[in-house]
Amino acid sequence: MIVLLRTIFMTALAAQAIVLARPAHAFHGSSAGRILPNDDGAKLNCESVPKTMDLALANRVPLDLSGQSVKLVRAGWQDAEPGDPEWAPFHDDATVDLQTGSTEGQFINVIPTRLGNQRLTITAFLTNGSVANCRALVLVKGGAKTPDTFFLSRSYGGGSWHPAQLVVLDLSPQFSKTGFQPVATYTDTKKTIELRAREVDFQILTAPGEKSPIKLDPSTGRIEAISLGKAVIEASFEGHSTHTCVIVRESVVAGSPLNCADIAPETTPVPTVRLKPLKEQ
Numbered sequence: 001m002i003v004l005l006r007t008i009f010m011t012a013l014a015a016q017a018i019v020l021a022r023p024a025h026a027f028h029g030s031s032a033g034r035i036l037p038n039d040d041g042a043k044l045n046c047e048s049v050p051k052t053m054d055l056a057l058a059n060r061v062p063l064d065l066s067g068q069s070v071k072l073v074r075a076g077w078q079d080a081e082p083g084d085p086e087w088a089p090f091h092d093d094a095t096v097d098l099q100t101g102s103t104e105g106q107f108i109n110v111i112p113t114r115l116g117n118q119r120l121t122i123t124a125f126l127t128n129g130s131v132a133n134c135r136a137l138v139l140v141k142g143g144a145k146t147p148d149t150f151f152l153s154r155s156y157g158g159g160s161w162h163p164a165q166l167v168v169l170d171l172s173p174q175f176s177k178t179g180f181q182p183v184a185t186y187t188d189t190k191k192t193i194e195l196r197a198r199e200v201d202f203q204i205l206t207a208p209g210e211k212s213p214i215k216l217d218p219s220t221g222r223i224e225a226i227s228l229g230k231a232v233i234e235a236s237f238e239g240h241s242t243h244t245c246v247i248v249r250e251s252v253v254a255g256s257p258l259n260c261a262d263i264a265p266e267t268t269p270v271p272t273v274r275l276k277p278l279k280e281q
Helices: 002-021
Strands: 033-035 052-054 059-062 070-079 092-096 106-110 116-126 131-141 149-154 166-169 177-186 191-194 201-205 214-217 222-225 229-237 240-248
Touching (some): 149 240, 166 222, 201 214
Parallel strands (some): 166 240
Antiparallel strands (some): 033 131, 070 092, 116 131, 201 229, 214 222
């Protein structure tokens, strides 16, 4: 029994030594992208990824996967602005078709869904079970395509966005603040773009001679009630403008018809008998 236990102990020590002796993986840098380490030797190079791309449009990315049997390819996007962590979660991750052109060889089409500096990760899953991937930094620009719709949504999160036509606040700590998520939609690419507030032009409209009852932070899209009254938030992006009526009164649950048509006729009158309390965002 003692001999058997000693044998098992020595075998475990040998296995641990093998694990500790494995070399650590390192990244291989390039001017346009990085080849990520792959245990199985599969390779994918991101040097051909364009350094600039257009928002919400299909951008062609040449790939060289010749001689490898590919099951599927995925493209993931991360924010890469100064201060964003290198391994931030993907804000968009989708399967893309690997195509072969008549003269240009293999390629994929990727559709960026955020402006600014972005990190693109391309991952190829091969039929033999191995994986090849690489990363590249891309500057995504707007202006090449006009969105079909643009609006402000209450920033509840969860990816379900609806136009905010009317917002009611009061001066209490609980109901004096809220935030907006600017959203642009592109029908032909079936993409909904969550814009950063700083990428949108904001303006607060009031009736002649009236002071604004709210203050707005254009870098975050958040507003705060500072006095009783009403105002219209006008937001503009790529040729589209949207209007949101904001009313500040003594209580968010007080009932009466509400609208801002006297400030901006573009706003939709929203008669409300009684409003449910809004949670602070």
